[in-house]
Amino acid sequence: MTDANRVAWASTLGAMVxxxxxxxxxxxSGRKFRLEIEPRIDDFLSEVNRMQGTVHKARExxxxxxxxxxxxxxxxxxxxDPARQSH
Structure with missing residues (x-):
């Protein structure tokens, strides 16, 4: 990948973010979206933490x-072991 391609990709990614x-x-509408999605993200993170605990217990x-x-x-x-057996 050339430097020009890297700059183009970085610029595109930066613009998108x-x-x-x-x-x-x-x-x-972005604020409303954040308010709707935040509880779902919290639920998802709680589930991930619960799964990590389950994986830890399974490893143990x-x-x-x-x-x-x-x-x-x-x-x-x-x-x-024949050497350990008495005859």
Whole structure:
């Protein structure tokens, strides 16, 4: 990508972001839109936080399960070791 293309993309992106922010903060319909969307964003963020907690609990459970499986595998391998068995 040439420098001219980068400048064009950056200018276009800046104009789009500026236009969107101008609409949201400088027009009456933008203010109404913000008032309508803010509770939905809050609900979405709450759901994301709840999902993060669920993922954390699932990771902990998986870690505990893995540790238990490793312990069982170690116990089985020790019981199968002929050097440890008495004749």
């Amino acid at each position: 500026g236009g969107a922010l101008g609409f949201l903060y400088l027009t009456e 459970a998986a870690g505990e399960s893995w540790a238990s499986l490793q312990q069982i595998a170690n116990d089985v391998s020790r019981s199968d």
